[in-house]
Amino acid sequence: MDSAAPPPPYPPSDLTVPTRLRERASYDRAVVHGILDDGYVCHLGFVRDGRPVVLPTLYARSGERLYVHGSTGSRPLRGASAGLAVCLTVTHVDGLVLARSAFHHSLNYRSVVVHGTARQVTDPAEKSAALDAIVEQVVPGRAADSRRANSRELAATAVLRLDLAEVSAKIRTGGPSDEPEDAALPYWTGVVPVTRGHGQPLPADDLDPAVALPGYLTADRPAPGAPHGAA
Numbered sequence: 001m002d003s004a005a006p007p008p009p010y011p012p013s014d015l016t017v018p019t020r021l022r023e024r025a026s027y028d029r030a031v032v033h034g035i036l037d038d039g040y041v042c043h044l045g046f047v048r049d050g051r052p053v054v055l056p057t058l059y060a061r062s063g064e065r066l067y068v069h070g071s072t073g074s075r076p077l078r079g080a081s082a083g084l085a086v087c088l089t090v091t092h093v094d095g096l097v098l099a100r101s102a103f104h105h106s107l108n109y110r111s112v113v114v115h116g117t118a119r120q121v122t123d124p125a126e127k128s129a130a131l132d133a134i135v136e137q138v139v140p141g142r143a144a145d146s147r148r149a150n151s152r153e154l155a156a157t158a159v160l161r162l163d164l165a166e167v168s169a170k171i172r173t174g175g176p177s178d179e180p181e182d183a184a185l186p187y188w189t190g191v192v193p194v195t196r197g198h199g200q201p202l203p204a205d206d207l208d209p210a211v212a213l214p215g216y217l218t219a220d221r222p223a224p225g226a227p228h229g230a231a
Contacts, residue, residue, distance in 0.1 A: 006030070015115045016168035026169040035110045035169055036061045036090055040137045044068060044118075044160075045087040059088070060133035061164075067130035068118065070158035088114040088162060096192040099176035100185045106176070108191065112169050118160040130159045141216030 009027040010016070018025050026032070036059075045054040058069040066088065095108035121127045131154075132143040149157065176189050201217045 010164070010167045012168070013115075013166050016113065016166055018168070018170060021170075024170050024172055026171060027167070028169070031171075032112055032164070032167055032169045033061065035092065035112045036066070037137075038092060038110075039090050040134075042066075042068065042088050042090045045089070046084055046118075058134050058138065059090075060130065060137035062130070062133055064164045066114065066162045066164065067121070067133055068160040068162060069131075069134050070160055072156055072158045083117040083119055084160070086114075086116065086118045086160075086162065088116075088118075093194050094173075095194055097172075097174075097176050098189055098192065100178045100182040100187045100189050104177055104179070106172065108172050108174070108194075110169065110171050112167065114162060114164060115166040116162050116164075118162045121159040121161050124154065126161075127154060127157075127159050130161070131157065134159075139216065141214065145214055145216070 007029045009029060010032065012025075012027055016025075016027070040058055040060070041056055042059045043054050043056050045052060047053070060067050068088070089111065091109060091111040093107055093109050097106040097108060099105050121130055128149065131149055135143040135146070175191055178189065201213060203213075
């Protein structure tokens, strides 16, 4: 097998094939990884006592695996050592699509949906590395520039591991899709780009003035979630 060949796409399944606008779906691993790597907040859905629950939390990707941050005080996460059926989503909004008709207003977006069984990470070395990865996902360069979690902090923190197996991405780009008969209507139409940026870092009140602002927090560092091909 050619070592330079791209990895195979994720296999579609009943859970990952959308019922609408299937042409926007992608199972390409590079596309999925790019969307995941551009963010750090996910929404984790599962069933608790017969009712659906969705929690926003932090995550990091490591190869074909996601690590999700949680609390050991969470009853569902405590039970994840035996496996917890979950649905995890990540979404980036890249533009507001304003059509002439209200019906055709839309968003330019990139999203990933992951289905699978999450399990609690119990190995101390893997757990410590996963927490470092989550810190790096939020602020690249920060894990090496902060004190690592001690044993007490590790005991108070839960980390879930979710393999990327049943996965799909969905993407919309481009301008409005107005009806031909609406073309002459006197309403502005187009795309309002949406971007995410970082403001000027604000030092803590007790920061030693001798501690300089680290290079990874300079104003020109790239912000995750930048649009990819949004019109």
